[in-house]
Amino acid sequence: MNADLIGSLEQITRVVGVRGAMVVSADEGLVVAESSMEGIEGAAVAALTAGVVSRLARATEAAGRTPPAFVHLQADEGSLLAVPAGEELLVVAVTDPAVNVGLVRLELRRMAEHLA
Amino acid sequence: MRVIEPWVADPLQRFLAESSARLVLLTTSSGQVVAQHGFTRALDVMSAAALGAAIMASTDELGRLTASGASRALSHQGPSRGLFLSGFDLPQGRWIGLVVYDRDSSLGLVRLFFDRLVGELKGLAPQETPAREVLASDFENELNASLRSLFGR
Numbered sequence: 001m002n003a004d005l006i007g008s009l010e011q012i013t014r015v016v017g018v019r020g021a022m023v024v025s026a027d028e029g030l031v032v033a034e035s036s037m038e039g040i041e042g043a044a045v046a047a048l049t050a051g052v053v054s055r056l057a058r059a060t061e062a063a064g065r066t067p068p069a070f071v072h073l074q075a076d077e078g079s080l081l082a083v084p085a086g087e088e089l090l091v092v093a094v095t096d097p098a099v100n101v102g103l104v105r106l107e108l109r110r111m112a113e114h115l116a
Numbered sequence: 117m118r119v120i121e122p123w124v125a126d127p128l129q130r131f132l133a134e135s136s137a138r139l140v141l142l143t144t145s146s147g148q149v150v151a152q153h154g155f156t157r158a159l160d161v162m163s164a165a166a167l168g169a170a171i172m173a174s175t176d177e178l179g180r181l182t183a184s185g186a187s188r189a190l191s192h193q194g195p196s197r198g199l200f201l202s203g204f205d206l207p208q209g210r211w212i213g214l215v216v217y218d219r220d221s222s223l224g225l226v227r228l229f230f231d232r233l234v235g236e237l238k239g240l241a242p243q244e245t246p247a248r249e250v251l252a253s254d255f256e257n258e259l260n261a262s263l264r265s266l267f268g269r
Contacts, residue, residue, distance in 0.1 A: 030227075
């Protein structure tokens, strides 16, 4: 199972500009599997991303909308992208600023659909 | 938040702000309370401190028996709240942190910021003071003083 997950994550990290990808447990914010996260504190990214996505889901719920299907957090030195995979997991990518976001999103959604 | 050791206050305040934990208890390995946040009754604090110390002692012993070493952390996920229990070493000896969190936080966030709290405490902890003999009268006086500090009574 873990080898499958790593293989799927490597599909994401093959996209130019993706620095790392991981599967995160949505409720606990813990790393389930990760790939190519050099120089990135994986446990911190997992915990904080799950926290952000959870709060966004609650905000959209309060606003009478469905939970986000894709989260793109853009910063000066790169982006953090997350796609929920069912109710229990998140697929997350950390990227450089110049990445093709559409392509990464496609790969994230493919993996999320596979996991859900 | 109430603290017995003043140097604990700032790191603990940061931990509370960052982790969104509901209840926090820092104790020595024998269950003596060093700081607490969120508890409203002294009895609850004393019970939680004693239970936390007992659980850590049991799991440490279990770790030794099974050759897996002393336990670093335990977590328990309830239907609405989670509990995180972790031991760490300071010049003062082994301390225990007990953290209760709900949907505003997660095990990952609590673990992440608890590790940072421990790092800060290690940096701020005064050097160990020489151990002195503990007398029954001292124990009762210190317990009462601790309760006054923790609950302002």
